[in-house]
Amino acid sequence: MAEDLDIPQEETPDEVYERKVYHVDKGQEPMRIDKWVQIRLEGASRNKIQNAIEAGFLTVNGKQEKNNYKVRPGDEIVLMSLVNPDYTEVKPENIPLNIVYEDDAIMVVNKPPNMVVHPGVGNYTGTLLNGIAYHLLQQNPGLVEEDLPRYGLVHRIDKNTTGLLVIAKTSEAAAHLAKQFFNHTVSRKYVALVWGDVEQEEGTIEAHIARHERFRKQFAAYPEGEVGKHAITHYKVLERFHYTTLVECVLETGRTHxxxxxxxHIGHTLFNDWEYGGDRILKGTVYTKYKQFVDNCFDICSRCALHAKTLGFIHPVTQKEMFFESPVPDDILQVLDKWRTYVKAKASQINQEG
Known part of the structure; x- marks a missing residue:
């Protein structure tokens, strides 16, 4: 189900679907639900709307209804709609996928670094979704996006972030998963290497997120007011290296970046996150040996040190809780080992000097 919203690709949040709520006016005459929705969604075909209603993307007063349901005054209609219906054609490409799990309804993939999740301006080919489309068409040659919007994509992660994504293989599964993401019942844990020595062992960051006022490709935190969208991140320290800290982050919401x-926002930019200034020394000295050490780390992990490690959700068909875990990739592991060695050597040097 899609609505024509003018949102740039980089502003698409982690969740691909959003919740739209409509209330039927008091003077509304009885009208088929598919026709009522079509009037309100510019450019949406009747067939597309009917498929979405049948799949469960739409509920009336909390219940799933058929296309022939007649709307009544006071009805609350909730629609799960694509946030950014990027109509860029998805060309199937034979791209190797790291499939962690697959059945008739879903599949879970482990995304490598430096791969964009879906096509858009500047990235029309070579994306994860190009590979997913090819994979699904091998199983079902008649599959089209009209039947499975965006080939089952329900959430995404950034190009340089590695880790787990769940893909729906049916429109019914997509609707089920989209609702779980919106209701914040999906478990998502990330590991990140950040600059500085995080003061508290664990904490919660609650701040609105919106596009940066000056740097339009970046986003910023806005603690107060009505700017941006509400966002909550829970974090916990896993390991300390004095100059950097390894943390676990649990997302309660899924906003961009x-x-x-x-x-x-709390003073701990992600390691080598060039978009947000993490590709320079933010903690430590400027002496040559330390700078060389940090540069070596940047060379090993030439991206933002962020990995989507665990993913948990309710299976759309079996209703059973599923949980997946992805090992931290080698580039981040190697950098962690270098920091352990560096901190140990530094401590040994201080002891000898003392």
Whole structure:
């Protein structure tokens, strides 16, 4: 189900679907629900709307209804709609996928670094979704986006972030998963290496997120007022290296660049996150040996040090809770080992000097 919203690709939040709520006017004459929705969604075909209603993307007063349901005054209609219906054609490409789990309704994939999740301006090919489309069409050659919008994509992660994504293989599964993401019942844990020595062992960051006022490709945290969208991140320290800290982040909401923006907001920019200034020394000395050490770390992990490690949700068909975990990739592991060695050597040097 899609609505024509003018939102740039980089502003698409982690969740691909959003919740739209409509209330039927008091003077509304009885009208089929599919026709009523079509009037309100510019450019949406009747067939597309009917498919969405049948799949469960729409509820009336909390219940799923058929296309022939007649709307009544006072009805509350809730629609799960694509946030950014990017109509860029998804060309199937034979791209290897790291599939962690798959059945007839869903599949869970482990995304590598430097891969965009879906096509858009500047990235028309080579995306994860190009590979997913090819994979699904091998199983169902007649599949079209009209039947499965965006080939089952229900959430995303940034290009340089690695880790787990769940993909719906049916429109019914997509509707079920989209509702779970909106209701914040999906469990998502990330690991991130951040600059500085995080003061508290654990905490919660609660700040609105909106596009940066000066740098339009960045986002910023706005603690008060009505600017941006509400966002909550819970964090916990996993390991300390004095100059940097390894943290676990649990998302309660899924805003654009949420972890990156929230951690910078509390003074701990992600390691080598060039968009937010993490690709320079933010803690430590400027002496040559230390700078060389940090540069070596940047070379090893030439991206933002962020990994979507765990993913948990309710299976759309079996209703059973499913939980997946992805090992931290080698580039981040190697950098962690270098920081352990560096901190140990530094402590040994201080002891000898003392």
């Amino acid at each position: 949420q972890i990156r923006v929230h951690m910078k």
